[in-house]
Structure formats: C-alpha cells, structure tokens
Amino acid sequence: NAGVTQTPKFQVLKTGQSMTLQCAQDMNHEYMSWYRQDPGMGLRLIHYSVGAGITDQGEVPNGYNVSRSTTEDFPLRLLSAAPSQTSVYFCASSYDRDDEAFFGQGTRLTVV
Amino acid sequence: AQSVTQPDIHITVSEGASLELRCNYSYGATPYLFWYVQSPGQGLQLLLKYFSGDTLVQGIKGFEAEFKRSQSSFNLRKPSVHWSDAAEYFCAVGLSGGYNKLIFGAGTRLAVHP
Numbered sequence A: 001n002a003g004v005t006q007t008p009k010f011q012v013l014k015t016g017q018s019m020t021l022q023c024a025q026d027m028n029h030e031y032m033s034w035y036r037q038d039p040g041m042g043l044r045l046i047h048y049s050v051g052a053g054i055t056d057q058g059e060v061p062n063g064y065n066v067s068r069s070t071t072e073d074f075p076l077r078l079l080s081a082a083p084s085q086t087s088v089y090f091c092a093s094s095y096d097r098d099d100e101a102f103f104g105q106g107t108r109l110t111v112v
Numbered sequence B: 001a002q003s004v005t006q007p008d009i010h011i012t013v014s015e016g017a018s019l020e021l022r023c024n025y026s027y028g029a030t031p032y033l034f035w036y037v038q039s040p041g042q043g044l045q046l047l048l049k050y051f052s053g054d055t056l057v058q059g060i061k062g063f064e065a066e067f068k069r070s071q072s073s074f075n076l077r078k079p080s081v082h083w084s085d086a087a088e089y090f091c092a093v094g095l096s097g098g099y100n101k102l103i104f105g106a107g108t109r110l111a112v113h114p
Helices: none
Strands: A002-007 A010-013 A019-026 A033-039 A042-051 A054-057 A065-068 A076-077 A087-094 A107-111 B004-006 B010-014 B019-021 B024-026 B032-039 B044-050 B056-058 B064-068 B073-078 B087-094 B103-104 B110-114
Touching: A010 A019, A019 A033, A019 A087, A033 B103, A042 A065, A042 B087, A042 B103, A054 B064, B004 B073, B004 B087, B004 B103, B019 B044, B024 B073, B032 B064, B032 B073, B044 B056, B044 B064, B044 B073, B073 B087
Parallel strands: A010 A107, B010 B110
Antiparallel strands: A002 A019, A019 A076, A033 A042, A033 A087, A042 A054, A065 A076, A087 A107, B004 B024, B019 B073, B032 B044, B032 B087, B056 B064, B064 B073, B087 B103, B087 B110
C-alpha cells in the first residue's frame, strides 16, 4: 500500500515546454485533487475529480489540464509551461467527501 | 468569497510553552474546518477536523482546536510544545463540505527554541 505517489519529485522545464505530473493512488479513492503551493499563499486548488471520467476546475485552473480515465490515476498536464507555474505541486485523494484526504510528497517544478 | 486567514506568518515559542495558532475563515455555509501540518520537504498531514457537534476537537500529537462560530475562528492549541512540533501549520475550509475542495490559509511557520 503505497498511498499517494507523485512523480517526478523534481523537474526543471524551459518556458513553452509541456509535461505531465503524475499522481497515482492505490487506496481505491474516488476523490482526487491537485494543489499548488507558493510561498506566503498556502495551497491553492487547481483541479479536482470526484470519480473516473469526472473532473472540475478549482481556484487556479488556467494553464493546466486534467483527465481521469481510471480511479487510480489523476495526471496534471502543463500545456505550455510559464515561469509563473514554478511551484510545488501536491496531489491528494480521499475515499469519499467526508473521509480524510491523503497528500502525496509533492513535485517541485521550476520553469526557466 | 470564501477565504481563510492565518494572521501570524511566523511564531517562535520555547519548548514546553503553550501554543495557540490563529485561524479565521469567511464562508457562508456551515464550515468544514481542518488543520494540517507540513514538515520541511514533506506532504501535509491532517492534525484534526471539525465537521459538526462538539466545538472542541481533539487531534493527533496532543493538539486541539476550538470552533467559535460567533468569531469565525478555529484556533489550534497545544498545552506544551515539543521541539518536534517545529513545522508549518495550515488551516483550511472545505468548500463543498468535507475534504474534496479545500481553501487553505497562507500558513504559520512555528519555530521551537530549546
């Protein structure tokens, strides 16, 4: 039981490049979310999903895409990376709305 | 708009001293409230939550928090701080109820002096 696994842990991108941040959970959780953490701003919700095939936008969705084809995986895609997307990204999952959310260890992304 | 305010960016306490971290929220409906802790380079760990019922909630590691609706506050307390409590603490409110969509405060970084 690995919990919530995020890959990679660190990534450096050039402006304009695209990439996918991976998030996988092995707990059969329906709810999954992506947050970004910036100094002095706490965590902000990017996108979330309440089950396979269902996604919705959070506070700061611009520049990011998500899809949820399986219960286990919830990848976050950066279409054209910008320096403003330099951040630490966290994925979280929970079995249900009222169950505890578990967070991954984070992906530190730098866009130069 | 919904928001969470943690007025203290940094707090320093001596080991063994008591601790109170402040959290105020703005949310129209009945709030689902949380406190998380983040150690350096780590993900977030849930300390405690309030959904309904008793307004004084107990969490892990000896922490407790009190929900005060009249003050829109959910302050975190610990009677005696240990050096291992040094970390960053985040207060959050669940927008749709529960853990699904969380709005976080900016965090309070706690330093503990020996």
